[in-house]
Amino acid sequence: MNSRPQKNVRTEPLTLKERLAALRNLPAFFLLVWQTNRWLTIANAILRIARSAMPVALLYIGKLIIDQVLQLSHQHNADTHYLWQLVGLEFGLAISTDALSRAITLMDALLGDLFSNHTSVKIMAHAATLDLDQFEDSVFYDKLERARQQTVGRTVLLSQVMSQVQDLITMVFLAAGLMAFNPWLIVLLLIAIIPAFLGESYFNDQSYALTRGQTPERRELDYLRYLGASDETAKEVKIFDLSGFIIERFRQLSDKFYAENKRLSIKRSLWGTLFAMLGSLGYYAAYVVIIIRAVNGSVTIGELAFLAGSFRQLRTLLEGILSRFTAVSQGAIYLRDFFEFFEIEPQIKLAKNPLPFPKKIQQGFTFEDVGFKYANAERWANRHLSFTLYPGEKLALVGENGAGKTTLVKLLARLYDPTEGRILLDGKDLRDYDLVDLRLNVGIIFQDYLRYQMTFAQNIAVGKISEQYNRPLIETSARQSLADVLAAKLPAAYDQQLGKRFAQGVELSGGEWQKVALARAYMRDAQLLILDEPTSALDARAEYSVFERFAELTTGKSAVLISHRFSTVRMADRILVLEKGQLIEIGTHEELIQKDGRYAELFNLQALGYR
Numbered sequence: 001m002n003s004r005p006q007k008n009v010r011t012e013p014l015t016l017k018e019r020l021a022a023l024r025n026l027p028a029f030f031l032l033v034w035q036t037n038r039w040l041t042i043a044n045a046i047l048r049i050a051r052s053a054m055p056v057a058l059l060y061i062g063k064l065i066i067d068q069v070l071q072l073s074h075q076h077n078a079d080t081h082y083l084w085q086l087v088g089l090e091f092g093l094a095i096s097t098d099a100l101s102r103a104i105t106l107m108d109a110l111l112g113d114l115f116s117n118h119t120s121v122k123i124m125a126h127a128a129t130l131d132l133d134q135f136e137d138s139v140f141y142d143k144l145e146r147a148r149q150q151t152v153g154r155t156v157l158l159s160q161v162m163s164q165v166q167d168l169i170t171m172v173f174l175a176a177g178l179m180a181f182n183p184w185l186i187v188l189l190l191i192a193i194i195p196a197f198l199g200e201s202y203f204n205d206q207s208y209a210l211t212r213g214q215t216p217e218r219r220e221l222d223y224l225r226y227l228g229a230s231d232e233t234a235k236e237v238k239i240f241d242l243s244g245f246i247i248e249r250f251r252q253l254s255d256k257f258y259a260e261n262k263r264l265s266i267k268r269s270l271w272g273t274l275f276a277m278l279g280s281l282g283y284y285a286a287y288v289v290i291i292i293r294a295v296n297g298s299v300t301i302g303e304l305a306f307l308a309g310s311f312r313q314l315r316t317l318l319e320g321i322l323s324r325f326t327a328v329s330q331g332a333i334y335l336r337d338f339f340e341f342f343e344i345e346p347q348i349k350l351a352k353n354p355l356p357f358p359k360k361i362q363q364g365f366t367f368e369d370v371g372f373k374y375a376n377a378e379r380w381a382n383r384h385l386s387f388t389l390y391p392g393e394k395l396a397l398v399g400e401n402g403a404g405k406t407t408l409v410k411l412l413a414r415l416y417d418p419t420e421g422r423i424l425l426d427g428k429d430l431r432d433y434d435l436v437d438l439r440l441n442v443g444i445i446f447q448d449y450l451r452y453q454m455t456f457a458q459n460i461a462v463g464k465i466s467e468q469y470n471r472p473l474i475e476t477s478a479r480q481s482l483a484d485v486l487a488a489k490l491p492a493a494y495d496q497q498l499g500k501r502f503a504q505g506v507e508l509s510g511g512e513w514q515k516v517a518l519a520r521a522y523m524r525d526a527q528l529l530i531l532d533e534p535t536s537a538l539d540a541r542a543e544y545s546v547f548e549r550f551a552e553l554t555t556g557k558s559a560v561l562i563s564h565r566f567s568t569v570r571m572a573d574r575i576l577v578l579e580k581g582q583l584i585e586i587g588t589h590e591e592l593i594q595k596d597g598r599y600a601e602l603f604n605l606q607a608l609g610y611r
């Protein structure tokens with residue numbers, strides 16, 4: 001449950017310079033929006049430009065109407081024709097404004113949804129190119145997590161930036177009117193607004209630093225939420241009576257967040273109130289100036305309404321623009337996380353001129369003094385491994401927990417590259433082969449294989465997803481792993497939904513799931529098959545028959561089996577014994593028994609248990 005230590009979390013507030021620098025992410029962001037859907041982007045821009053001209057037009061017509069009314073009120077039998085034209089025009093503009101606003105909201109929502117889908121797909125696609133050990137790195141994991149949040153959060157940024165541009169244009173129109181009357185009013189306006197802006201940016205920085213600093217703990221919070229309420233965890237949580245423990249930890253963490261956030265929110269709200277008062281002061285000072293001039297008769301009542309309206313709107317707009325500027329630059333900082341994620345490159349490099357995987361392996365896989373150390377580990381998981389896995393050979397790996405068996409097979413499938421030494425395939429470095437081709441030719445079923453909450457057939461088809469509609473192949477694979485008997489018992493047979501997460505799902509037993517997972521190995525015509533203890537949940541007899549069948553069905557192919565059951569292990573052509581990551585014995589069952597070393601000791605220990 002421990003969240004891994006965080007190295008890249010910054011908790012200090014960000015400077016204005018940093019925020020301005022973050023704006024550099026906006027063009028890339030807009031490119032992404034443009035790529036999402038160019039027509040919606042264009043339509044959105046056009047609508048917003050039209051919408052930004054509306055406020056000043058409405059105010060101006062309002063001014064004309066008031067002046068016209070005043071003028072007509074002094075006349076007898078006045079011609080109201082022009083007045084009604086103006087009212088009609090204002091009415092038309094008012095409806096158009098509403099319609100435009102709604103159309104903009106609609107465009108934003110549509111574009112936002114598409115953007116979120118587009119970026120989610122991009123994240124998944126990029127994540128798929130990365131290496132296994134990158135996923136095991138907490139710094140990477142935090143980046144992934146923040147990038148994932150961006151897919152939703154950034155749709156807000158999208159409408160914020162768009163609104164910002166729209167408001168800026170509106171402001172230019174309104175300011176032009178105000179300037180024509182008295183440029184000092186603009187200065188008054190700025191003075192009233194600047195403290196609010198600075199306060200706003202300060203608090204945005206604080207809240208960003210807080211959120212970012214909380215990332216690892218938020219991850220823990222999510223994990224606890226999952227532990228506390230999920231079908232996969234419910235059984236163990238009940239048996240060990242863990243709910244109290246989980247809830248307590250959740251409460252501690254969420255209370256801590258609440259306290260931290262509350263402190264900041266209160267401070268923000270107090271300062272915000274003060275700044276708003278300053279803003280009002282500025283507004284009323286300007287209002288007084290305009291009123292005095294109206295009383296003096298140097299402006300008409302219509303102009304008074306126009307100027308007061310313009311000033312009020314300008315103030316609201318400016319406030320909005322300034323506070324949104326902080327939000328936008330804040331969003332742009334988060335964007336940096338998003339783009340940084342896409343900058344992460346896989347460590348497992350693809351060969352420049354990759355060799356195709358041999359049609360038929362000739363010499364086999366040769367380990368030459370291979371060593372491997374996990375990035376975040378002190379100890380070597382494998383060291384000084386030198387041996388050859390011959391074509392067609394069945395090799396069993398034996399060793400105590402943590403001896404390095406799984407690591408060895410991960411190296412064979414190039415999920416990792418050796419830290420030292422090299423692995424050769426037919427005399428050439430494994431790194432020189434085409435990676436996709438290599439993975440296609442290596443079938444591997446791990447002990448922690450996934451139980452997909454999908455149909456029975458799909459659970460097998462994942463072994464070679466390009467054949468997902470090849471029912472005969474799926475059925476043959478099921479027969480080979482002895483899972484076919486199971487399908488026959490299920491209400492919807494091969495189309496049966498498995499697992500409990502979705503409606504009509506049927507849960508299988510551990511051993512049944514393993515048979516399904518094993519069928520995946522038979523889906524592809526791989527030249528090397530690796531079974532990493534996928535049979536541990538089968539009873540001894542079932543495991544024996546599964547492996548016997550496996551040996552029969554894979555004649556001529558190389559295979560690596562990992563099992564803690566010696567009845568199974570002895571079926572292999574050769575057995576490799578690992579201890580603390582090193583190879584200590586290798587040979588046939590008989591040879592190793594004769595040698596009377598570690599293998600013989602472990603074998604006799606287990607045989608004793610069966611007597």
Ligand SMILES: Nc1ncnc2c1ncn2[C@@H]1O[C@H](COP(=O)(O)OP(=O)(O)OP(=O)(O)O)[C@@H](O)[C@H]1O
Binds near residue numbers: 136379380400402405
């Ligand atoms: N992702 C990882 N990051 C860091 N260390 C790891 C990782 N996976 C395994 N290790 C460490 O590497 C060593 C070898 O692990 P490995 O999984 O290869 O052992 P194993 O022989 O397959 O064990 P078991 O029989 O329990 O499955 C262990 O000490 C383990 O703690």
